[in-house]
Amino acid sequence: MYHGAHRFNAYRTFRHFAVSASLILVSAAILFAGGYFVNAPWGTITGALGLSLSRLVAGYLISLVLGIGLALCIGVNASFGERVLPVFDVLQNIPSFALIPIFIGLLGYGSTMIVIFAATSIIWPIMFYAASAILGARQELSDAAYVFGARGWKKIIYYLIPLSFPALVTGSIVGISIGWEAVIGGEIIAGTPGIGTFLNMAGESNNGRLLAIGIFTLLFVVFIISRLWWVPLLHSARKYTEA
């Protein structure tokens, strides 16, 4: 299952790359012309961004493991899926920021809280996209896997994981964007060092220059991650799709 926006042909075109790269370059040119980059505190910005990114990656990895695990359990055991999916449906609809006081109460104001908070936001698209791919697959594929001997762990390795791979990529892309919000929001609320706190402090002190550089740097990192990681993964997932 794919999100409609993740159709592969759009990502394969040079135009897609050119438009997104142009956005970065135009932003950089405007900031450069405005003198925003002169004596910019790059060490502070990259350090803050590094902290936020590491929390995002940690939260994503936790979500990925749990999300795949749950999706596979649903794929292997249909009655398990029937029981848990309605529960997950309710849970994913709870606004995650409404729960942040609970996370702070349990885990304090540090990185662990932000990582776990982000993970609880990222997990839903990964799990739901993968589970939907498994449950929505043509019955013939599942029957073929069974008839030709893909049962037990072989069913997971040779059938369920490849079947859900494109959905995992799409779910991850959606999850990561939600994760950025959770990490930055969590940092602002908890006052934990990171790009969220950096942007918040720049805004509170009416320092538009730092705010602009911070947002630009974040945009640049998101663009690089997308081009180097998600777009190639989307391309490789293309072969997993039906005609």
Place this chain on the structure above:
Amino acid sequence: MEPIVSIENASFRFAGPARPARGFKDVSFSLFPGEFLSVIGPSGAGKSTLLRAIAGVIQETKGRIVRNFKKPAMVFQGHGIFPWQTVLENAAFGLAMEAVPARERERRAREKLNEVGLSGLEERYPNELSGGQRQRVAVARALAVEPDLLLMDEPLASLDSLTAASLKKDVLELWKRYHMAVVLVSHLIPDAVELSDRIVIFKSDGSVQKITPVELPRPRDARSQEFFTEVDALTKALSMP
């Protein structure tokens, strides 16, 4: 001779109110090694469900299906090949599940692909193939495991007439060569007459109306008077309430 499949008053009913009322009911017949048996009947009569029950994908809810086969294989109406695998990997899938060493399974898969006319397409993905080629991959995958029972669920239904005729000819040749038992589900009476030793006719309520042998000598001439007479008789039987 011991039957390879023995179906004794077997029924299957789908669970849940959204499902059709029944799959099949009170079905009884036996299939013998090397026999080519076709199952025909109206849409929704439970033919494909019966095939899935024979394969063991679903379990009969009443009666008994005795499965004496060792290696089943199945060809599906919509081919059922895996989009994430190449033609070669698909053909070798069953062998991989049997833990056949990589070199041996590649050799056997290539051999079967050659037999179904797909040499040179081994590295392609299913979305790069035509409908007929995909169905041939499905046949190669089934044959690669050297099955003693081949289940075919309307394998020709989604193909154009030329491709269907060509694949039908290949299936018949491969059946003769490998002497496996075949169950073919079809809604095309001429195909069933051309290929089968016996034909099971389903009624629309999922029960068996009649089991009839096809006495025509092989190879069968689909343009002969005897062939048309046989087809007409079955058509009449199928249209009876």
